[in-house]
Amino acid sequence: MIRYVRDHIAGLLEAIGIGEAGIILTTPPKKEMGDVAFPVFQYAKEHKLNPADAAKLLAEKFNAETEDTLVERAEAFGPYVNFFLNDRELAHIVLNLTEHDASVVPDSKGTVMIEYACPNTHKAFHIGHLRNVILGESLVRLHEYAGYRVIRANYQGDVGMHIAKCLWGIEQLKDEYDAVLKASIQDRMKFVGKAYAHGATAFETDKKTEEEIKGYNEMIYRKDQSIEEVYETTRGWSLEYLENIYKLLDTKFDRYYFESEVFGRAVDIVHEQVVNGVFVQSEGAVIFKGSEHGLHDRVFFTTAGFPTYEAKDLALAEKQFAEFHPDGIYHVIGPEQSDYLKVLFKALEYTLPESKNKEFHVPYGWVTLKGGKMSSRTGNVVPAESLIGEVEDHIREHIETSEVKATLSAEEKAGTITKVAMGAIKYAFLKTGRTNDMVFDMEESVSTSGDSGPYLLYIVARFKSIIAKSTPMGVAGELYIPEVLESAEKGLVTKLGEFTAAVEDAVSKQDPSCIAQYQFELAQAGSRFYQECPVLGSPEPIQEFRIVLISKVVHTMERGFDLLGITTVEHM
RNA sequence: GGGCCCAUAGUUCAAUGGAUAGAACACCAGCCUUCUAAGCUGGUUAUGCAGGUUCGAUUCCUGCUGGGCCCA
Numbered sequence: 001m002i003r004y005v006r007d008h009i010a011g012l013l014e015a016i017g018i019g020e021a022g023i024i025l026t027t028p029p030k031k032e033m034g035d036v037a038f039p040v041f042q043y044a045k046e047h048k049l050n051p052a053d054a055a056k057l058l059a060e061k062f063n064a065e066t067e068d069t070l071v072e073r074a075e076a077f078g079p080y081v082n083f084f085l086n087d088r089e090l091a092h093i094v095l096n097l098t099e100h101d102a103s104v105v106p107d108s109k110g111t112v113m114i115e116y117a118c119p120n121t122h123k124a125f126h127i128g129h130l131r132n133v134i135l136g137e138s139l140v141r142l143h144e145y146a147g148y149r150v151i152r153a154n155y156q157g158d159v160g161m162h163i164a165k166c167l168w169g170i171e172q173l174k175d176e177y178d179a180v181l182k183a184s185i186q187d188r189m190k191f192v193g194k195a196y197a198h199g200a201t202a203f204e205t206d207k208k209t210e211e212e213i214k215g216y217n218e219m220i221y222r223k224d225q226s227i228e229e230v231y232e233t234t235r236g237w238s239l240e241y242l243e244n245i246y247k248l249l250d251t252k253f254d255r256y257y258f259e260s261e262v263f264g265r266a267v268d269i270v271h272e273q274v275v276n277g278v279f280v281q282s283e284g285a286v287i288f289k290g291s292e293h294g295l296h297d298r299v300f301f302t303t304a305g306f307p308t309y310e311a312k313d314l315a316l317a318e319k320q321f322a323e324f325h326p327d328g329i330y331h332v333i334g335p336e337q338s339d340y341l342k343v344l345f346k347a348l349e350y351t352l353p354e355s356k357n358k359e360f361h362v363p364y365g366w367v368t369l370k371g372g373k374m375s376s377r378t379g380n381v382v383p384a385e386s387l388i389g390e391v392e393d394h395i396r397e398h399i400e401t402s403e404v405k406a407t408l409s410a411e412e413k414a415g416t417i418t419k420v421a422m423g424a425i426k427y428a429f430l431k432t433g434r435t436n437d438m439v440f441d442m443e444e445s446v447s448t449s450g451d452s453g454p455y456l457l458y459i460v461a462r463f464k465s466i467i468a469k470s471t472p473m474g475v476a477g478e479l480y481i482p483e484v485l486e487s488a489e490k491g492l493v494t495k496l497g498e499f500t501a502a503v504e505d506a507v508s509k510q511d512p513s514c515i516a517q518y519q520f521e522l523a524q525a526g527s528r529f530y531q532e533c534p535v536l537g538s539p540e541p542i543q544e545f546r547i548v549l550i551s552k553v554v555h556t557m558e559r560g561f562d563l564l565g566i567t568t569v570e571h572m
Numbered sequence: 573g574g575g576c577c578c579a580u581a582g583u584u585c586a587a588u589g590g591a592u593a594g595a596a597c598a599c600c601a602g603c604c605u606u607c608u609a610a611g612c613u614g615g616u617u618a619u620g621c622a623g624g625u626u627c628g629a630u631u632c633c634u635g636c637u638g639g640g641c642c643c644a
Contacts, residue, residue, distance in 0.1 A: 029591060039590065041627085051627080078591060296575085296643050338576065339642050363577095366640075370584080398610070432585065435577085437640080439584065444597065449610065451585080451596045458610050466607050517586075520595085531603095531612045572610075 002497035004093055008070060009036055009083060016065045018043065018058060031487075034075060034082030035090070035494065041079060051079030087485040087493075094497045095479065095552055107149040113324055114140050114150055116332035117246070117253070120157035121238035122166040124193050124383045125245050127367045127440060128334065134429045135364055136332045137251040137565045138512040145563060146507045151324050155257040155316060156242070158235055160309075164217035165199030167227055168209070170234070172198060177230070186385075189241045192234055214304075221263065221306065245384060250422070250565055255323070262315035266307040269314050269351055270300050278350040290343040298343050313344050314351050321354055328358050330510070335363035335435070362510055365437035367429075370444075387440070392421040394446035395454070399572070408571060416569045420454055421446075423566040427453030430564050431516040434509075451520055453566065459523040459530070460557050460568045463550045466535050468570075470547050479548055480541040488529040492549060495525040499556050503563070512564055519560045526553050 010023045028037045044054035055076035062074040062081065070089045074081050116136025119129050136152075143150045170177050173195055180191045202209040219227050246252060270286055273279050279286045279300055286301035288310070300311040320329060331341065341361045348355045369382060396417050408416070428445035432438040449455055485493065502518035505511075535546040558568050 080591065336641050441584065462608055534607065536607045
C-alpha cells in the first residue's frame with residue numbers, strides 16, 4: 001500500500017477520534033471488498049465491543065463525519081472497516097509517485113561491506129556459489145538503493161589442503177599438465193578439477209599419500225620453489241575462470257581478499273592474544289573457549305603449527321575494518337557456518353573490539369537440482385557454467401524458432417539470449433525466500449509461462465513494443481484520467497503503488513525474494529491489463545492515459561529487475 | 573551425546589497472530605480478422621502427529637516423527 005494513502009487514512013481516522021494508539025492498515029483479500037482495510041480487533045478490545053459490532057459502528061461514524069476526495073466510503077466486513085478509494089484520485093497519486101523515495105540520499109546511511117562469492121581457487125564454481133553471487137549482487141544493489149555506501153568484498157581461498165591435493169594430483173599427471181598449458185581456459189580448469197579429484201581420492205585411501213599431501217600444504221605456505229611455479233600458474237587459471245563467471249553474472253568487486261594475504265597476520269594475532277589470555281593452549285593447539293560464552297570451543301592454531309581459517313578470519317576482519325571502516329559487514333555464507341560464525345564474532349570482540357555488533361551472517365538455503373539429470377557428474381557437484389550453458393541452449397531454441405524475431409540481427413539475438421538466460425537463472429535463484437532451501441528446476445526456470453524470469457521479461461517486452469509503436473505526445477497540460485477505471489487498470493494502479501513497500505520489505509529482511517514476488521504480481525496485473533485493455537486501438541484521451549500507465553509499469557519493472565541484477569530486453 | 577534449521581496441494585514456492593491458507597507447474601475446458609498466444613479466463617487438490625497459550629495459531633510454546641547441517 002502506498003505510504004501516502006496509509007498516512008492519509010490514518011489521519012482521517014484520527015480526526016474522528018479513532019486509533020490514537022497507532023493505526024495498522026492492511027489490504028483486503030479481494031478487491032470487491034475495498035482498497036484498504038482497518039482491522040478493529042484492538043479498538044474493539046479497548047472499548048469492550050465485539051469486533052463485528054465495532055466495525056459496523058466505526059464504518060457508520062466514518063461515513064457520517066468524513067468528507068474526502070480520495071476515500072469515497074467505508075464499509076464494515078466482519079471485524080474490518082474497509083475503505084473504497086476514488087479511482088481517479090488513486091491513479092493520480094500513483095502516476096505522480098516517484099518510485100524512489102526522495103528522502104533517500106545516496107551514501108547517507110553509512111558504509112556497509114557485503115562479502116560474497118568467496119570461492120576457493122583450484123576448484124569448480126558450483127550451483128551453491130551461483131546462489132551466493134546472485135544473492136550478494138542483489139543485496140549490494142538493494143543497499144545502494146536504500147542509501148548505503150556499499151563495499152563489495154570477495155574473500156578467495158588460495159591456500160590450504162584443497163590446493164595441496166590439487167598440486168599433488170598435478171605432479172602425478174605431469175604429462176597432461178604440460179599438454180594442457182596452451183589449451184582453452186575451460187580445458188585447463190577441467191584438468192585442474194581432475195587433478196584435484198585425483199589428489200582428494202588418494203588422500204582418503206592411502207596413508208603415505210596423505211602425509212605427502214600434507215607436505216605440499218606446508219610447501220604452499222612456505223612458498224617452496226619446487227611448487228611455486230605450478231601454484232602461481234594454476235592460481236592464475238582459477239582467477240581467470242572465476243572472473244569470467246563474475247562477468248557473466250554481471251557482478252564485480254571493490255576488493256578481492258585472499259587467504260594468502262592474511263595468513264601471516266593471522267599467526268601474529270593468535271600469538272599476541274595468547275599472551276592476553278584470549279586464546280589458550282590445549283593439547284598442543286591454541287583454542288578459543290567459546291564454551292565460556294554459551295558457544296563451542298574452536299581451534300585457531302593447529303598442533304602442526306598452522307593457523308586455521310578461524311585465525312585467518314580474524315586477520316581478514318582486521319584488514320577490512322582498517323581499510324574501509326564499515327558500519328557493518330554482511331557475510332553471505334551458507335547456514336552450515338552459522339555456529340562457527342557465532343564463535344568467530346565472539347573471538348573478534350576480543351581481538352578487534354570495534355567489530356562488536358558490526359559483523360553479521362547472512363545465510364541462504366541449500367541448492368539442489370530437480371530431476372538429477374545433471375547431478376550425476378563428478379559426485380553431486382554441478383559446475384555453474386554447465387547449468388548456465390544448458391539454460392542458454394533452451395532460450396536459444398525459443399529465439400531461433402520464433403518468427404517474430406526473424407528481423408533481429410545475429411548480434412541482437414545473441415544479446416537477447418544471454419540476457420534472457422541470465423534473467424531466467426537469477427530469477428529462479430532469487431524468488432525463493434533467502435533462508436529457505438531451493439530446488440533448481442531447469443524446466444520451470446526456462447519455461448516461457450508461469451512464475452519464471454522469461455515470463456516476466458516477456459510482459460515487459462510486450463509493453464515496450466506498444467510504447468515503441470505509439471506516436472510520442474506533446475506535453476499537453478494535465479494528464480487525462482478516467483473517472484472510473486477498468487478493473488484491470490485499477491489492479492495495475494494498485495499494484496504499482498506497492499513497489500516502495502516491497503523494496504522496504506526486501507531491505508529490512510535482507511531478502512530479494514520480496515522484490516521477485518512483487519515483480520511477478522505486477523507482471524500478472526500487467527498481463528491481465530494487456531489482454532483486456534487495448535492501448536493503441538483506444539480513442540485518444542484513453543490511449544494517452546494507458547500509455548502513461550504502461551510506461552510507468554515498464555519503468556517500475558525495470559527498476560525492480562535492476563535490484564535483482566536482471567536486464568530487460570526489447571523483443572522476445 | 574550437545575546444539576541449530578526445516579516440514580503447507582501430485583510438484584516447486586507464498587502467507588507482520590487475523591477475513592474463505594494464496595500462486596505457479598501439471599491436468600481439464602474455453603479464448604487469436606484486434607498492440608508479441610512465450611499470453612488470458614474458468615475448474616480440481618494442502619498446513620507431518622499430539623497437546624498448550626489466545627476471542628482467533630500455518631505462524632508462538634512443549635513433546636513426538638521425519639529430513640538437512642554444525643560441534644564432539
